[in-house]
Amino acid sequence: MTSPILIAKGLGRRLNNRWLWRDLNFELYPEDRVGLIGPSGSGKTLLLRTLVLLDSIQEGAICFGDDSSGQDVLRPLNRSSITRYRTQVIYLPQRPAVFDGTVEDNLKHVFTLKVQTGVYERSPILHYLNTLNRSEDFLTRSVRQLSGGESQILALLRALQLEPQVLLLDEPTASLDPDTTQQVEELINQWMGGAANRACLWTSHDPQQIQRVTNRQIKLLGNQVKGSV
Amino acid sequence: MQDYIVLGYGQLALAALLILVNLVLSIVLKLGLERSLCIATLRTVVQLLLIGFVLEWLFGQDNPFIVLAIALGMTAIAASASINRTQRRFSGMYWDSLLSILATAGFITGISLIGIVRVDPWYDPQYLIPLLGMILGNTLNGISLGLDRFMTNLIDQQPQIETLLTLGATRWEAVHQQMRDAIRTGMIPIVNSMMVVGLVSLPGMMTGQILAGANPIDAVRYQIILMFMIASGTALGTFGVVLLAFNTLLVPHQLRLDRLSSSS
Numbered sequence: 001m002t003s004p005i006l007i008a009k010g011l012g013r014r015l016n017n018r019w020l021w022r023d024l025n026f027e028l029y030p031e032d033r034v035g036l037i038g039p040s041g042s043g044k045t046l047l048l049r050t051l052v053l054l055d056s057i058q059e060g061a062i063c064f065g066d067d068s069s070g071q072d073v074l075r076p077l078n079r080s081s082i083t084r085y086r087t088q089v090i091y092l093p094q095r096p097a098v099f100d101g102t103v104e105d106n107l108k109h110v111f112t113l114k115v116q117t118g119v120y121e122r123s124p125i126l127h128y129l130n131t132l133n134r135s136e137d138f139l140t141r142s143v144r145q146l147s148g149g150e151s152q153i154l155a156l157l158r159a160l161q162l163e164p165q166v167l168l169l170d171e172p173t174a175s176l177d178p179d180t181t182q183q184v185e186e187l188i189n190q191w192m193g194g195a196a197n198r199a200c201l202w203t204s205h206d207p208q209q210i211q212r213v214t215n216r217q218i219k220l221l222g223n224q225v226k227g228s229v
Numbered sequence: 230m231q232d233y234i235v236l237g238y239g240q241l242a243l244a245a246l247l248i249l250v251n252l253v254l255s256i257v258l259k260l261g262l263e264r265s266l267c268i269a270t271l272r273t274v275v276q277l278l279l280i281g282f283v284l285e286w287l288f289g290q291d292n293p294f295i296v297l298a299i300a301l302g303m304t305a306i307a308a309s310a311s312i313n314r315t316q317r318r319f320s321g322m323y324w325d326s327l328l329s330i331l332a333t334a335g336f337i338t339g340i341s342l343i344g345i346v347r348v349d350p351w352y353d354p355q356y357l358i359p360l361l362g363m364i365l366g367n368t369l370n371g372i373s374l375g376l377d378r379f380m381t382n383l384i385d386q387q388p389q390i391e392t393l394l395t396l397g398a399t400r401w402e403a404v405h406q407q408m409r410d411a412i413r414t415g416m417i418p419i420v421n422s423m424m425v426v427g428l429v430s431l432p433g434m435m436t437g438q439i440l441a442g443a444n445p446i447d448a449v450r451y452q453i454i455l456m457f458m459i460a461s462g463t464a465l466g467t468f469g470v471v472l473l474a475f476n477t478l479l480v481p482h483q484l485r486l487d488r489l490s491s492s493s
Contacts, residue, residue, distance in 0.1 A: 082481065083397045091395045096392070113402055
């Protein structure tokens, strides 16, 4: 049996003195495509934000393996490992934020961060663009001219170029037209196929999409959690 | 000898008639400022007369501790004024402001008194109090503007900041642009006034000295030193308070907007 990439142990989240979810346990395995479902307000976004520690962990722990250690031991996250962890587990919000400049400026900007040891390379990006039937011109477009869907594609490329192990996708296609939605799904598919140790966690209001892009689900039910594995 | 006209209370009363202009305007244009104007006028008179008596008494003192105690009191009031008009607040904001303003004003006033003006004794209240007052008054503006801008930036640009964080940025990398912008905002007023000083505006202190009979060239020298003190004080104070706010509102490596509340 393969060992998990990421483990959530007894996570809990309180909002106004009420537990939104508590004692939440699950694992993400290599090649896992997991849907995170539940009614509005059940805390799906909060869970994804907690998984990358944009919100503090109020209860429980998140364990993640460091590739470089070469061991199967998953260690709980601590302060000093957060920035490294975030290059491997990337959260993509529903409304992507872009920085001034061109699409390519945005892609390059990520590599100016201290934690990024790599350098910007154009060819993998061109490869992805090819999948989307988009030309190189997309890279020189100013972000001001991008539609909502194109911004989402930019955000996705910006994350994928880091070759993360896990993507946490928060309604990535909620405001997109069917064509762009299909392109986004295609991009994620291609990234998943790129290596064996990758996994993703999706939220979506569209049950058909969840059926289409995931192979198992975690359900948040407001006050308590029916966490199927 | 006295080579300036000593003003009596009757003359003050005459000058108070000038405020009638504001009152009439406020009534005719329905600005609703009558109450505030009356209170402000009264406060101007009472506060300044009071400080006049205090200074007269203080200048007679030769005890560094009394002078320092007064200086500390002024600093504490400046710190609270600096955070009174920000749109948002966080707990500990007053202490952050007090710490930056105290360190800045202490440092700048200290080196100016001892190193530049070379006052003897160093705590001579005739020099220490007015210089400190000028630094405090201006530094608190810088702190107020810088702090307000920094908090607004964090809220407006939360998506960008968090995006950088999710891509592995440290908290410093994620917000250094917002910090730079806030510090720049705090420094704009003093840079502006250094640009036009003497051309458009005659600074209050210099005007006062000249009216009181000082040689204009002497008054100008004081003013130049003062402008430089204010400029460096504002820069240091704003930098300090933004740094402290950064430390509260960004923990490694999260943006903690939940620590901000709006002040109403």
